[in-house]
Amino acid sequence: MHRPTAWGHALAGWIGLMVSASSSAQTLPGTTFQVGATVTRGCLINSQLPSQIPQLGNVGRLDFGIDSALSRATRDTTLVRSGGITLSCSPGIALTMQVGAGLHAQGGNRRMQHQQQDAFVTYRLYQDAGFQTLIGIDQAFALDTDSGALNVQFPVRGRLTLPGQLPAGEYTDELTFTLTW
Numbered sequence: 001m002h003r004p005t006a007w008g009h010a011l012a013g014w015i016g017l018m019v020s021a022s023s024s025a026q027t028l029p030g031t032t033f034q035v036g037a038t039v040t041r042g043c044l045i046n047s048q049l050p051s052q053i054p055q056l057g058n059v060g061r062l063d064f065g066i067d068s069a070l071s072r073a074t075r076d077t078t079l080v081r082s083g084g085i086t087l088s089c090s091p092g093i094a095l096t097m098q099v100g101a102g103l104h105a106q107g108g109n110r111r112m113q114h115q116q117q118d119a120f121v122t123y124r125l126y127q128d129a130g131f132q133t134l135i136g137i138d139q140a141f142a143l144d145t146d147s148g149a150l151n152v153q154f155p156v157r158g159r160l161t162l163p164g165q166l167p168a169g170e171y172t173d174e175l176t177f178t179l180t181w
Helices: 006-023
Strands: 043-045 074-078 087-089 095-099 110-114 120-126 141-143 157-161 177-180
Touching: none
Parallel strands: none
Antiparallel strands: 043 087, 074 157, 095 141, 095 177, 110 120, 120 157
């Protein structure tokens, strides 16, 4: 016959205490806790927060085309975005864009420089297709986030009038723009 030891009695007592404690569990009626989140208006670039993107790189090109060095024609163009950027914003958010002076500006005018010579072609930027609303150097202007919130457009158009008697070759400039919301 097996006789319980002191250790066996202690273990049986402890198990009995556990069973007794679990069978007397209490509930508090109406006990609650809060759950919440705050969603703010803003913009995403390529579906990411701007702080997660180190640098966008080249987002597009204004291409005035090809003309004769003797031409005095006026040429218009529209910013053609590279396929690598999409800007999505909350509808109605106050979004502004600023365009810098470029690398060769002088006297408040943006200019493209010949790649090998000290020759320049002045150009202007506009917000509208009618070339009525000038985009000044570092002048902030509003972008529409109501009609195309999932793919905000950059309404940048360029116009130049060739002066004639230009050295033949490629003329370029590089602009930096800033978006603020």
